[in-house]
Amino acid sequence: MANTRVAVVRAEGYRSSGLRDAVGRALDMIGGLERFVSRGAEVFVKVNLLPPPSPPERAIITHPAFTEAVLSLLREITPHITVGDDVHDPRSFEVSGYRETCARLGVELLNLREKGFTEVEVDGAVLDKVYIARALLEVDVIVNLPKLKTHSLTLFTGAVKNFYGVVPAGLRTRFHGDHPRPAEFCQLLVDIFSVARPALTIMDAVVGMEGAGPANGAPREIGLIVAGEDAVAVDAVAQSIVGLEPLRVWTTRHAHDRGLGTGDPAEIEVVGEEMASVRVENFRLPPAAGEALGRLPRILTRWATRHLQARPVVVLERCVGCGACVRACPTGAAAIDGGRARIDRRSCIRCMCCHEACRYGAIELRTDSVARLIRSLEAALQRRKR
Numbered sequence: 001m002a003n004t005r006v007a008v009v010r011a012e013g014y015r016s017s018g019l020r021d022a023v024g025r026a027l028d029m030i031g032g033l034e035r036f037v038s039r040g041a042e043v044f045v046k047v048n049l050l051p052p053p054s055p056p057e058r059a060i061i062t063h064p065a066f067t068e069a070v071l072s073l074l075r076e077i078t079p080h081i082t083v084g085d086d087v088h089d090p091r092s093f094e095v096s097g098y099r100e101t102c103a104r105l106g107v108e109l110l111n112l113r114e115k116g117f118t119e120v121e122v123d124g125a126v127l128d129k130v131y132i133a134r135a136l137l138e139v140d141v142i143v144n145l146p147k148l149k150t151h152s153l154t155l156f157t158g159a160v161k162n163f164y165g166v167v168p169a170g171l172r173t174r175f176h177g178d179h180p181r182p183a184e185f186c187q188l189l190v191d192i193f194s195v196a197r198p199a200l201t202i203m204d205a206v207v208g209m210e211g212a213g214p215a216n217g218a219p220r221e222i223g224l225i226v227a228g229e230d231a232v233a234v235d236a237v238a239q240s241i242v243g244l245e246p247l248r249v250w251t252t253r254h255a256h257d258r259g260l261g262t263g264d265p266a267e268i269e270v271v272g273e274e275m276a277s278v279r280v281e282n283f284r285l286p287p288a289a290g291e292a293l294g295r296l297p298r299i300l301t302r303w304a305t306r307h308l309q310a311r312p313v314v315v316l317e318r319c320v321g322c323g324a325c326v327r328a329c330p331t332g333a334a335a336i337d338g339g340r341a342r343i344d345r346r347s348c349i350r351c352m353c354c355h356e357a358c359r360y361g362a363i364e365l366r367t368d369s370v371a372r373l374i375r376s377l378e379a380a381l382q383r384r385k386r
């Protein structure tokens, strides 16, 4: 029996004048915006602005036009709105278009680190305490605006993973080093989500990212808005749309098992578009084999992590020696040698932080032949199920 409702609404593009109406329709289908935000409430709108700076057309970030559509509806209810994420390069706000958008709308734009972080206790599977951005703890309502994307470590990044950005950057790097296995790392993501839960999630699936996400994949037109009170259910519906089985995506599985939301499609009422009419065919997954790892007996996971999970490889012709990968690497496996990046395979834990940090496409993810075989078998199985 359905115990949560998720709206799926078509949106023609970011320039379309109908985007605001489409967001409004999605919200009406789940009870209207005022069900989640009371008049005059203090609201924090968490967008996804992945460092380093990138323009919206690369589909790495929540598109500012999408955020603007949500903000224009929110402003009818409350003037107390802050938009933000944690960015280490202040140019992120200019390059992404958020500085201009928020200035034009008269909405505060905040780099989370400016207000600092507060230690909070977590009844978690991995963490018992964590630092969370103070800006989120001080408001009445958190509105979550994730982007639908693949992720080379966690397979999918959307509503739940969007909250990884609310912990300090140094801690994020350390967490990658301390918890390199995807299943355990996703428990940690769910721990963080459990203490920074949004009242409302509206996912930017107008143009998503497929392939080697979250930063080096390809934009993929999906043309949808996915919205709901339950962030886990929003992820589950989005995952179903792109052909993933939600309960085989670690973040969704863990959050569902821990009662933090509904990840089982059988328990979700989808309103708006029929699921069969919005499914995305041949959506490309990242070369990492997170799903395949999840299907193996525990005893085989060490072997599998080594052989099935993609590893970063520097493409020397594209590397400009900027060092962003070195700064992102939690183990010191990435270094600059002779003006180009180099990765020490023995100390690399395959966290994909360097791949995420490189804006030159100079770090590719490669898998061995066994992993490629397993992934093509998985893809064939998925096609047969549809």
Ligand code: SF4
Residues within 6 Å of the ligand: 314, 318, 319, 320, 321, 322, 323, 324, 325, 326, 340, 341, 357, 358, 359, 360, 361, 362, 363
């Ligand atoms: S691999 Fe990418 S991030 Fe690393 S130094 Fe080269 S260009 Fe910079």
Ligand code: SF4
Residues within 6 Å of the ligand: 312, 325, 328, 329, 330, 331, 332, 333, 334, 343, 344, 347, 348, 349, 350, 351, 352, 353, 354, 355
């Ligand atoms: S080299 Fe890249 S994938 Fe390997 S540990 Fe460093 S950041 Fe992670």
